Amino acid sequence: MMRNILIIGAGKSCSYLIKYLLDHSESQNLKLTIGDLNVENAKKLIGTNVKADIIHLDVFDPESRSEAIKKADIIISMLPARFHIEVARDCIKFKKHMVTASYVSKEMQALDAEAKANKLIFMNEIGVDPGIDHMSAMQVIDRIRDKGGKMILFESFTGGLVAPESDTNLWNYKFTWNPRNVVVAGQGGAAKFLQEDQFKYISYNRLFRRTEFLDVENYGRFEAYANRDSLKYQNVYGLDHVKTLYRGTMRRVGFSRAWNAFVQLGMTDDSYTIDDSKNMSYRDFVNAFLPYSPTDSVELKFRHALKIDQDDMMWDKFLELDLFNPKKMVELDKGTPAQILQKILMDSWTLEKDDKDMIVMYHKFGYELNGKKHQIDATMVTLGQDQTYTAMAKTVGLPVAIATLAILNGDIKTSGVQIPITKEVYTPILKALEAYDIAFKEYEVPYLGYNPLNV
Numbered sequence: 215m216m217r218n219i220l221i222i223g224a225g226k227s228c229s230y231l232i233k234y235l236l237d238h239s240e241s242q243n244l245k246l247t248i249g250d251l252n253v254e255n256a257k258k259l260i261g262t263n264v265k266a267d268i269i270h271l272d273v274f275d276p277e278s279r280s281e282a283i284k285k286a287d288i289i290i291s292m293l294p295a296r297f298h299i300e301v302a303r304d305c306i307k308f309k310k311h312m313v314t315a316s317y318v319s320k321e322m323q324a325l326d327a328e329a330k331a332n333k334l335i336f337m338n339e340i341g342v343d344p345g346i347d348h349m350s351a352m353q354v355i356d357r358i359r360d361k362g363g364k365m366i367l368f369e370s371f372t373g374g375l376v377a378p379e380s381d382t383n384l385w386n387y388k389f390t391w392n393p394r395n396v397v398v399a400g401q402g403g404a405a406k407f408l409q410e411d412q413f414k415y416i417s418y419n420r421l422f423r424r425t426e427f428l429d430v431e432n433y434g435r436f437e438a439y440a441n442r443d444s445l446k447y448q449n450v451y452g453l454d455h456v457k458t459l460y461r462g463t464m465r466r467v468g469f470s471r472a473w474n475a476f477v478q479l480g481m482t483d484d485s486y487t488i489d490d491s492k493n494m495s496y497r498d499f500v501n502a503f504l505p506y507s508p509t510d511s512v513e514l515k516f517r518h519a520l521k522i523d524q525d526d527m528m529w530d531k532f533l534e535l536d537l538f539n540p541k542k543m544v545e546l547d548k549g550t551p552a553q554i555l556q557k558i559l560m561d562s563w564t565l566e567k568d569d570k571d572m573i574v575m576y577h578k579f580g581y582e583l584n585g586k587k588h589q590i591d592a593t594m595v596t597l598g599q600d601q602t603y604t605a606m607a608k609t610v611g612l613p614v615a616i617a618t619l620a621i622l623n624g625d626i627k628t629s630g631v632q633i634p635i636t637k638e639v640y641t642p643i644l645k646a647l648e649a650y651d652i653a654f655k656e657y658e659v660p661y662l663g664y665n666p667l668n669v
Contacts, residue, residue: 217622220282221248222271222301223292224256226391227315227341229602231290231611232259232266235618239265242619249282258602273297284308288622290614298322306332313618315341315610318631326631335626339633340617342573342609343372346594346647348447348633349613349640350654351577354590355451356637358581366457366587367580367663371428371438372573373464374606377597378433380569384531386466388563390571390598391606397556398484399463405440408448408459410663416440422474426462428576430593431655436574438462439470450635458663464574472531475520476555479503484552491549497540499554513538535562571598573605575654580661587661592654609652616646 219235221228228248235246248256249271260266273279273293283289283304288311291301295316302321305312306328318338329336339345347370355365376388389396400422404415416424425437444461453459476482480503488494488502497512504515516522516538522529535558536542542561544554565571575594580587598605617634620626620642627638634640647653 216243216245218245218247218286219288219290219618219622220286221246221290221292222250222273222282224248224250224252224259225292226604227607227610228255228292229259229604229607229611231292231607231615232256233603234612234615236260236263236265238619239263242622247282247286273300280304280308283310286310288313288618290314290618292614295319302336305334305336309334311335311337311621313337313340313614313621315339315345315614317344318633323631330630333629335621335629336631337617337621337626337634337639338631340613340643342606342613343575345613345634346609346652347372347575347577348635349644350575350592350594352451352635353640353644354577354579354592354656355453358579358583361583363581363583363588364455365453365579365581367459367578367589367661368451368453368456369458369460369462369578371462371464371576373436373438375464375466375572375574376565377570377572377605380565380571381466383562384527384534385469385472385563387469388565388569388571389560390565390604393556393560393563394552397482397552397559400439400442401482401484403442405442405444407440407444407461408456411457419477422470422477425470427467428464430574430576430595433574433595435467436464436576437467437470438464438576450633458580464576468528472528475522475528475532478520481551481555484550487548487550488554491544491554492547494544494554495540496536496542496544496558497538499544499558500537535559565601567601570600571605572596573609577654580663587663589659589661591657591659593657594652594654596652608650612647612650612652613643616643
C-alpha cells in the first residue's frame with residue numbers, strides 16, 4: 215500500500231530532503247505531496263517525477279491545511295518555526311506523526327501528553343544544529359557512560375561557512391543562510407556557560423572578543439564565540455554534574471575581532487530606525503555613528519574611534535566592504551542600523567552562482583574513568599555541491615528525511631514530543647548519514663581542562 219508523506223514548505227533547505235525521499239519512493243512505496251504558497255521552487259526540485267504532487271497550500275487556511283494533513287500518513291513541516299503549531303494541532307486531531315527541524319517551542323511541548331495518548335511521534339530538532347549536534351554528542355556521551363566513565367566537560371561548536379574553494383574575501387565569510395540572523399547574533403542577553411563549576415557570563419559588547427581557537431584536520435584553524443545559553447541542554451543531555459559546558463558558533467580566525475567594530479559602533483542595533491535612511495549613502499551611514507569633525511575624514515574618524523592602525527589587516531576588511539563609498543545608496547526607508555548593515559554586507563557576502571558552502575562541527579568530551587581524565591575531540595566537515603544542493607540543505611534535510619522513514623517503518627517507536635537524543639533515534643540516523651559523507655572523526659587527546667588560576 216502506498217504511503218503518503220506531506221511536506222509543508224519547500225524552501226532552501228528542502229532540496230536533499232525531497233531528493234532522498236524520491237530516491238527511496240520505489241523501494242519504500244512512497245508518494246510525496248509538497249505544499250507551499252510558492253510552488254515554483256518545488257517544481258524545480260521534483261522535475262518530472264511522478265511520485266510527487268505539488269499543491270498550493272496556505273498554512274493559515276484551516277480548510278486546505280486539514281484536508282492535506284488528513285490524506286497523509288506522516289507530516290514534515292519545513293515552515294518557519296513559529297508556524298509549526300498550526301500543523302501540530304491538526305496532526306493531533308487527525309492522528310498523524312510529525313517531523314520538524316526546529317527547536318521545541320512551549321506550545322509544541324504542551325502537546326506532549328496528547329501526542330502520547332494518541333501514540334504519535336512528534337520529532338523535532340532533527341536538522342543540523344539542532345539535530346546532528348544532539349545525535350553525535352549523545353552517541354559519544356552514552357558510549358562513555360556505558361563503559362563507566364563520568365562526563366566532566368562538554369563543548370560543542372557549529373559553523374555555517376563558505377567552502378575553501380569559494381572563500382574569496384578577507385573576512386573568509388559569506389552568507390550561507392539567513393543574513394539577518396548573522397547580523398543580530400548574540401543580542402538579547404548575555405552568553406551563559408559553565409567553566410570549571412563556575413557560571414560565566416559574556417555580555418554582548420564583549421562577546422566577539424572572547425573566542426576559542428579550534429583546529430580541524432585538512433581545514434585549518436577556526437575561532438568560536440559563545441552561544442547565548444549553553445546550559446539549555448544540560449539536563450536534557452544528563453550533564454547535571456559536568457564541570458564545563460560551553461556551546462559556540464564557528465567562524466574563520468579574525469572574523470570576530472573585525473565584527474566587533476560594528477558591535478561597538480552600534481551598527482548591529484535593531485531597536486530603532488535611522489531618519490531619512492532612504493537618501494543615505496553607505497558613507498553617510500557609517501558617519502552617522504562617528505563624532506563630528508570639521509577636518510577629519512570618515513575613514514580617519516572610523517579608525518580613530520576603533521583604534522585601528524592603517525597597516526592593520528583588519529582595516530583592509532572594512533575597505534573591501536565599500537563602507538565608505540559616497541555613491542552607493544542605502545535605499546531602505548526607515549531602516550534600522552542592523553537592516554542597513556545587512557544590505558551593505560549582502561553586496562559583498564552573497565554567494566556567487568558557483569560558490570559552495572560548508573558545515574563544520576566540533577565537539578569536545580572530557581571524562582573521568584578509573585581515576586584518570588580523558589578527552590575525545592570529534593569533528594565533522596561537509597561541503598555543498600552547488601546553490602541548490604548546499605551543505606546546509608544536506609545537513610538539515612537528510613536527517614529529517616531519514617527520521618521520517620524510520621518513523622513510518624516503525625524503527626522509532628517511542629511516542630510524544632521529542633528531540634533525537636535516544637539510541638533508538640540517533641543510531642539508525644547517524645548510520646544512514648555516513649553514506650552521505652556526514653560522519654565524525656574522533657581523536658583521543660590529552661585532557662587539558664582549565665587552569666584553576668584562570669577560571
